[in-house]
Amino acid sequence: MDDGLFTKAGVFRQGTPDPAPRFAGLPKYNFVYGHNDPEQVPASALAEAAHKVLSQSGKLLGMYNLGQAPQGHDALREFVAKKAATRSGIACGAEDVMITSGSLQGMDLVNALFIAPGDTVIIEEFTYGGAIAKVQRLGGRIVAAPLDEGGIVIDRLRAILERLKAEGTTPRYIYTIPTVQNPTGSIMSLERRHQLLDLSREFGVPIFEDECYADLVWSGERPPALYALDPSRVVHIGSFSKSLAPALRIGYVIAPWDVLGRLMASKTDAGTGALEQMVVAEYVARHFDDHVDDLRAGLGRKLDVLVDALSREFGTAAELYRPEGGIFLWLKLPDHVDVRSFAATALAQGVAFNPGPEWACDPEGAKSHMRLCFALPTEETIREGVAELARIAYEATGVPERSANRPRA
Template sequence: MAMPVYNFGAGNPDPGSFPSQALAEATARVLEGAGETLVTYPDPKGHPPLREIAAERFKKNNGIDLPVDSIALTTGSMQAISLVCQAFLHPGDSIVTEEFSYSGSINCFRKFGVRMIGIPVDDEGMNVDALEEALKDLARRGEPLPKFIYTIATNQNPTGTMMPVSRREKLLSLAQSYGIPIVDDDCYADLLFGEPAPTSFYALDPDSVIYIGSFSKIMGPGMRLGFFAAKEETLAQVLYWKIDGGTNNFAAYVTAEYLKDHLWDHVREINGIVKGKLDTVVQQLDAQPDAFLGHSNPKGGLFIWVKLPEDVDPVRVLELATERNIRYGTGKAFDSQGRDVKYLRLAFGYASHRDFEEGLPLLADCVREARAITLEARV
């Protein structure tokens, strides 16, 4: 019998929450009513009704309007990040990011040949005092300022932290004083388990912030739909590099047709499902305190950041876990400086409760075994 696979690595939503039947019905309506339009190229900014839904989401989450004309659809939020890099960066430039950040963004920045200035993260996200010291140090040494500050302030990936509005305001004020734009990656904005998220950076200052959002986190990465928003000049500067002929109109039509009537019910459903899974993960982690020394306390999102013992070799843990078909995100994958840090990231959206109940004790055994090997090597 094949060994089970415990997939705690991919940031996917719960597979049972994917509305297959409702999407099939939405597809039929689109093909019946708008089929001929699908033989033409999309609007350069993307399907207007889906941009209207993005604006609706933004207003509900932030309390202010987001003009539809300031929004452009992309092939997932990752394309938006790549386009921003094309518009702003050259090899040798620097950018600021959280010390631990999304591995996809880190890989993108590396491919553009820029230096990442990693700022420490605490329980409230990026440490703004540390950011201020880093910027002062650059100024003292006469080095060029970073081209932008990239941050995931809401449900940070991988740490799961939530930056409070007071810290956002302080970070924004600091960025403004140095004339550095902010790239506000808010792709987890809808995944909340309690209180609303603090106001986004873009809502605080749309003139100096580029806002990035996603439909993938509430529908599924396979839909490949994201968006970004910016003031007119910046929007045009970024769209200049979008040379793909337009974002998938068929996917955009179907998603808009479904979400126009189901958006908030769907969001409530997936948040309830994922919160239940997070509770199971926390219970399992807390039951193995010798292997998992601590963890973040997410208020939403899809990820939890787990601290490993200092005397364990993360490479050996990964080897042992791979032998047992356990997948997770290594700390190194999310470290902006590429260090083999003693952390791992668990994604809790996709796997089942049973997977967590069986797989996390096995992962704890991998940590213990790796730790024993390390201790034996020191004797």
């Protein structure tokens, strides 16, 4: 017997990735990956919901999709439609909703529908790193839409669309996270939403709207979703990962059937996990609004702690983009600092953060930025972790020069 076929060259297709590293445990100061606050997971209420719905309807698990539409569990789709109406201003029914295995599956399905190799898409200049990676894996070309504190800068997007049109290029979509943008935390105003839709009409470009964080706006107030304003040109995705628990993999797409029916035709996974759908449907029908109010308040307190710690440890060296909601904060160190220079060192010392380049269409242009997720660590861990981060950054870059208003050196 030889020593194994899978160590031989050529046994896999070309371009396969190297094996992932073995899991090494979570870092002590964990400011990455969009975890939520475990203390805010409504474990008891979920346990009761699970017991009730499985006792009553567990036998339906014997049928794929509970014997219901492959689009997803009826009760959950009804809740999503109701939530979309009350929170996002969307007029839709359960028939317009498709449940996905996390919003990432929705993103994969939408990308597969729109993007062939060489196709162009427009993505906000700073955005969810996975959105960039998914387009790149499909061979798509990314053009960045500039952002300011109010979301996409419309005039600059118009100039980009005109330039692309002159080249003969119609982008496949404009991807935006208009309500609690990732990573900047901004909310696009109603006026800009209308302007963005006007550009969609003028240039014939669909909008791909991601509302993963929209239930976590501090003020509870937000403009209607882009989909609410014109469903004929928008594909809308959302999730319960941020509003309930990320280890649940329950997301959704809301779209006209011309889109949704095609996504369905490509969803060859024999359905999204129905036990999770049943439990979530049972829980959210009773508790969603109260839960989200509590969660938001708790996250807001953690944000305050993070901002306070950053002010103390980094002083004016860190420019903070205080978010309008959500679970992360985007910040910028002085231009000469490249956060990549100390990211690995920090991780080795137990401090994990998202370097700006991983969250940007133009990595070099975000080298001084970083994203800090504040939902998982306790308030004490946030304080300690930020102090550690300042120490490590200073040792690597000389920034911040002052912490707690005293020179570090």
